[in-house]
Amino acid sequence: NAGVTQTPKFQVLKTGQSMTLQCAQDMNHNSMYWYRQDPGMGLRLIYYSASEGTTDKGEVPNGYNVSRLNKREFSLRLESAAPSQTSVYFCASKLDRGLYQPQHFGDGTRLSIL
């Protein structure tokens, strides 16, 4: 059981380039999330999808777009990458919106923008 799978694991981009980070979960979860992790900042929510067909902004959505392709997949797109978006990006999922439900995380995508 793979859980939450993120691709790619590492990526280097030049300023202005675009790319899409992929995330897939095989746990039949309804809710999915994208976070970024920066030193000393903890995890900050970029976007989330409470259920298939819906997406909502989190704490730091500027410069990003998302697509909930189906129940399994939730992608994060950087249209025009900026050095400030250098970070480690984590995708997570949970069964539903229940307050008691824990989130399950992927191993992250380490993104550097030059």
Next chain:
Amino acid sequence: AQSVTQLDSQVPVFEEAPVELRCNYSSSVSVYLFWYVQYPNQGLQLLLKYLSGSTLVKGINGFEAEFNKSQTSFHLRKPSVHISDTAEYFCAVSENSGYALNFGKGTSLLVTP
């Protein structure tokens, strides 16, 4: 919105010593709390969670946490740490909407021989 404060950014400790990682949250009518661990170059793994009931919660790898409503705290403890416990530890609280978790900034636990 619920918020979480982790009071220590780094905690150095010797192997086999006890450790406590501190977490305080903003008060609410009901609260659901989590501790996650992140080993180097990995994602976050759930250590334990408090939903209701007993205030002492046991998790994986010998960790436990105590929910204290009057002090709005959820401190993580282990009586004897190992080198392999070296990692980043995050405290988190469920948002009232149920959709998101609010994370603390993390505590880096460094265990040395």
